[in-house]
Amino acid sequence: MQLLTVEKLCKSFGGLKAINNLDFHVNEGEIVGIIGPNGSGKTTSLNLLTGFLKPNSGRINFRGEEIGGLPRHIVCQKGIARTFQLCKPFMDFTAMQNVMVARAYGRKPSANLHIAEKESIDILEQVGLGSKAGILVKDLRVMERKRLELARALATKPYLLLLDELMAGLNLTEADEACKLINQIRESNITIIMVEHIVKAVTCVSDRIIVFNMGEKIAEGQPEEIVHNPKVIEVYLGKSHA
């Protein structure tokens, strides 16, 4: 079943067409990777899906409902959560308070803060931050902040989770941990779109990969197909390698 369908989506900034006639879909329970070189429209598409940008034209259908151009907090309440490329935690809050905000306001929120607090601690444990609940974000390390960013997104109880370059800046061991986490999230019936710059970062977990270049979709398929696709090699490495 299709959870998300994007049709003929366009977004331009002045004369620059950041996203041009984009079509793609995501099935329920899938992990879809979106890759592409710098400036290919990966993050823009993510911003369009989450209401951070309004599309110029085209349709975004989520669970049978048009969501293109809705305010971002409404998009979240409908069940799409996102993380940011540069983590945006609430610095003066503890890890637990960060997650509690998401639990108190996301989809199916817990209006009672005591319940929200308990649920938040469970979610922190799920991403391996159980022991850090009371620690201020200022005092967390990079990987811990990424975990927190994930925990916060999960606390909004999403159907669809959008990860914007979660793997960026992680070393190999940390990237491995992140892959494990993502697989673990999938098991709780959450569909995932991962946006990454590095091809390797998505091939380990994705069921399907979509490749962007210059605001358009240039390839789509299984990870093995994608890494051997001449078009993909061309945009990443130049013509002579293809």
Place this chain on the structure above:
Amino acid sequence: MKKNNIIKLILIIVVVALLVVLPLVIKNDSTINLVILVLLYILLASSWNILGGYTGQTNLGHAAFFGVGSLTTRLLWVNGVPFLLSFLAGGVVAVILALIIGAPAFKLRGVYFAIGTLALAQMLNLTVGNILPEMSYNPDLANYQLLPRYYLFLGLTLITILTAAILVKSRIGLGMMAVREGEDAAESLGISALKHKLIALSISAFFAGMAGAAFAYYHVSFYYYMPFGSEWTFDPMMMAYIGGTGTIIGPIIGAVFFVLLKQLLVWNVGEYHLIIFGTLFILIVLFLPGGLVEIWQKFRTFLTKKTKRRKKVLLKATIQNEDGIQRE
């Protein structure tokens, strides 16, 4: 309840009780007037703090809400509307004004709200000064008594502080603070930043308006434009910063500190006190962004660290002793 909370509660009860009996014991009008001034400033600083400190939106026109509250109440009261009704009208009109300015200003990000509110207060100051240039006199001068005024201010201040304290512990309060910490992140988690800013602004403006209403009841005579003056914005704002924004106790400490220091300085150095306050404000923003409250917090963490270290040293000493005994 924790031991700390019980101590806090007892302290609060003692302070409130002292404030309640104060005018009955000290029958000196100038002292009571000074306490009223402190209460008025606590009211203004605490109400400013709801939006400025907890929601992170710098309101440079708090005087507009204070002024419009005093204007509404005084005009209605002078023209024969029952006092209680005109008193409440002060707060209500301030909220209406807040929503009129807040709804468009908050749609724009960044400094627009600060500039908009600053302009609003200045414009009202000039407009009211031109339309109503005459002095307003208390309609009930023959029966003027200080005591009911004192208790009105005390009650209003307590209600403001209590409301703020309950608000920031609530879900809405959590949302407000999340908006302060990061609007993008907050919205991506399902919080409507606009809604939370407007709620905070309305509550903030309501209590500023009520402070204006109490001001209108308190003063025997004043010019209508006077409460719109920019000092009614910047003094409370400075108090909130000096005490510590985003805390309940901060604006209270700031207001007490500010009024007492000002009295002291005005007696000794006159108008030069403005320079001293300006410098103090800059120093606090630069080196103590958490205000005076931060000193206390730092002192406390220092103390706990010290006791912990002492315990560690003691522990080490005992272990060494035991070692020594065993070796013997």
